[in-house]
Amino acid sequence: MKESSRYNRQTILPEIGEEGQQKLLKSKVLVIGAGGLGTAILPYLAGAGVGEIGIVDDDVIDVSNLHRQVIYKTSAVGKSKVEEAKLMISELNPEIKVNTFSEKLSGKNAISLFEKYDIIVDATDNISIKYLINDACLATDKPMVYGSIFRFQGQVSVFNYQNGPTYRCLYPDENSNALNCEDAGVIGISVGIIGMFQANEVLKMILGIGEVLSGKILVYNTLKNEQQKYDFDKSDAQNISRESFEEKYNKAEVEEISFESIFEEIDDDNVLFLDVRNEDELPKISLKNKVQIPLINLESEIEKLNKDQIFYVFCQSGIRSKIAVELLQKYQFKSAKSIAGGALTMKNILKEEKI
Amino acid sequence: MIEVKYFGAVAEKTKCEFEKLSFSEELSLQKLLQDLNGKYDFESLTFSVAVNQKIVSKASDYTLQTSDVVALLPPFAGG
Numbered sequence: 001m002k003e004s005s006r007y008n009r010q011t012i013l014p015e016i017g018e019e020g021q022q023k024l025l026k027s028k029v030l031v032i033g034a035g036g037l038g039t040a041i042l043p044y045l046a047g048a049g050v051g052e053i054g055i056v057d058d059d060v061i062d063v064s065n066l067h068r069q070v071i072y073k074t075s076a077v078g079k080s081k082v083e084e085a086k087l088m089i090s091e092l093n094p095e096i097k098v099n100t101f102s103e104k105l106s107g108k109n110a111i112s113l114f115e116k117y118d119i120i121v122d123a124t125d126n127i128s129i130k131y132l133i134n135d136a137c138l139a140t141d142k143p144m145v146y147g148s149i150f151r152f153q154g155q156v157s158v159f160n161y162q163n164g165p166t167y168r169c170l171y172p173d174e175n176s177n178a179l180n181c182e183d184a185g186v187i188g189i190s191v192g193i194i195g196m197f198q199a200n201e202v203l204k205m206i207l208g209i210g211e212v213l214s215g216k217i218l219v220y221n222t223l224k225n226e227q228q229k230y231d232f233d234k235s236d237a238q239n240i241s242r243e244s245f246e247e248k249y250n251k252a253e254v255e256e257i258s259f260e261s262i263f264e265e266i267d268d269d270n271v272l273f274l275d276v277r278n279e280d281e282l283p284k285i286s287l288k289n290k291v292q293i294p295l296i297n298l299e300s301e302i303e304k305l306n307k308d309q310i311f312y313v314f315c316q317s318g319i320r321s322k323i324a325v326e327l328l329q330k331y332q333f334k335s336a337k338s339i340a341g342g343a344l345t346m347k348n349i350l351k352e353e354k355i
Numbered sequence: 356m357i358e359v360k361y362f363g364a365v366a367e368k369t370k371c372e373f374e375k376l377s378f379s380e381e382l383s384l385q386k387l388l389q390d391l392n393g394k395y396d397f398e399s400l401t402f403s404v405a406v407n408q409k410i411v412s413k414a415s416d417y418t419l420q421t422s423d424v425v426a427l428l429p430p431f432a433g434g
Contacts (some may be wrong), residue, residue: 037434125434149433150363168412171430173401177365178432186433217410219362219428228360230428232410316365 004226007049008097015209021049025095027206030054030117031060032105035083036122036188037147037180039069040195041202046089046096053089054117055082067253068181068188105129107249110136111242119202121145123195125180134159134167138155140238141216143205147198151184152223152239154194158201161214166237190222227272254322257337259346260313263353272305274313275343276324281316285349295320302331309310318342357382357419359391359419360426365402368395387425403428 002181004255011021029050034057045053058147059081061072071088072081082100089098103109105124110132114120120142130146137144147154159166163302168174181191197218204210215234240248245347265305267288275285276293293301295315311328312338313321321338328336339346360373369391376387384406391397401411405426406417419425 033434035434059363123434125432127430127432130430130432147434148431151432151433152430153363153431155428155431168405172399178401178430181433184433191434219364228408228426230410230426327362 004016004037006093010336012046012092018209020207020209022175023208024049024204025051027119028052028117029119029121030056030113031121031123031201031292032056032057032129033121033123033125034085035065036149037125037195037198038121039071039085040192040311041121041123041199042085042089043092044196044199045202046098049093049095050094052064052097052099052212054101054113054128055085056101056103056113056205057081057085058102060091060102067349068186068191070188070192073086098278103182105132107132107136107245110249111175111245114140114142117142119143119145119205121147121202121303123147124183124200127178128174128233130167131174132249135240137247138166138238138246139242140295143197145201145205147194149180149181149186151186152190152221154197154220154222154304155192156197156201156213156216157217158205158213161205163234164214165232167240169235172235172238180242191221191255193222197261199214205267208284209304247252252326254325254329256318256322257312259314262339263349265310265312268310268353271310271312274305274311274324276320277343282345285314285343285346285350295324298324298327302327304355305333307333309329309335312339313337314339314342314346316342317344356421357387357423357425358427360424363429363431364400365380365397365427365429368397368400378419382419384411384415384419384425385413387419389423391427398431402427404428409420 007021010016027050034055046209048265061077061079065076072084076084080102082102086100087096114136120137137160144159146157204212214232216229218229269288273287276295278294315321318340325336325338356376356377358375361369366372396416
């Protein structure tokens with residue numbers, strides 16, 4: 001096999017050439033979703049020689065996927081979509097590096113994943129994930145290639161391209177509901193067409209040719225062969241920084257812990273038990289490493305505490321202590337947990353231990 | 356006379372993909388949207404609104420002109 005001729009039919013295009021081919025081979029594209037749109041996009045990115053392709057999907061192949069997700073084989077039903085997609089790509093073009101992520105995209109993994117790629121492709125079937133992708137693209141300054149389907153209609157756009165308008169500029173109302181393919185029904189050709197439009201935008205951006213669908217949404221109707229483009233502007237209210245992304249998606253959850261499980265640690269000097277009840281509340285809990293700061297005073301007295309200590313926070317029943325832990329997390333305390341059941345539960349355990 | 360185009364789930368509600376509407380007195384975009392909502396009951400459907408291929412704020416005080424084309428574009432979710 002003559003590898004040098006692999007890309008010949010596209011490099012003879014004056015818009016691409018050897019220079020364009022090098023751009024493709026150096027580019028890194030992350031495709032989120034290996035369903036109908038993803039399986040239409042992936043073979044064309046791989047075939048064209050996009051050098052590094054990441055695929056995110058935690059799903060396995062179901063027989064009901066095969067009518068539209070045509071890169072998969074019937075014999076692969078039950079197998080991981082990302083692994084099967086990787087297999088297909090490596091057979092089509094072994095020059096490509098493929099990274100698979102068999103996991104759900106979330107606020108926790110989005111930023112670190114997106115950072116490693118140049119272009120993010122939204123091939124998902126879920127509105128809330130689209131907002132997540134949009135926000136993570138804003139936080140990492142990556143363009144997002146959007147595609148979605150409703151029955152015989154599809155939408156395509158490119159968001160956050162060179163600081164252009166975003167998904168939130170087009171659809172500011174996050175609490176919208178729209179049917180996915182499972183609920184609305186779809187044929188493979190519709191997702192194929194829209195996926196192909198998305199792959200085309202990816203290549204245009206890499207090559208720097210044509211007009212990218214930035215600030216425009218393309219709406220395609222496969223039954224009528226009609227397409228329309230609508231312009232939209234950037235709205236200044238929709239900026240997302242890394243900090244606001246973390247605040248929105250990764251607000252630390254308060255971890256609860258049982259007193260029994262930490263009983264061994266009560267004399268450990270690295271540990272501090274923090275009682276956030278008022279001083280007149282009963283039962284009194286006496287522990288060697290304990291301080292009492294009522295919740296209402298905690299923020300003003302927070303500098304008295306050592307952020308590197310391990311904090312076990314309690315109140316009467318375990319409600320105020322959670323609020324206190326949130327406060328400690330806000331001030332970047334390294335380890336703070338709330339004791340479930342509070343002083344009432346602790347008193348019982350302390351009594352038992354004394355007998 | 357203006358034309359209103361419907362897409363996606365909005366067209367499912369209206370049971371048509373476009374319609375032509377005539378109006379005698381001055382008609383604002385807001386009033387048109389109110390009237391359509393009264394007629395079709397869009398309920399919880401979310402959509403953006405375009406006038407002559409340009410997405411505009413639903414709260415804009417635009418007065419519709421003869422031969423304007425309005426489009427109601429809901430987000431799609433399939434993939």
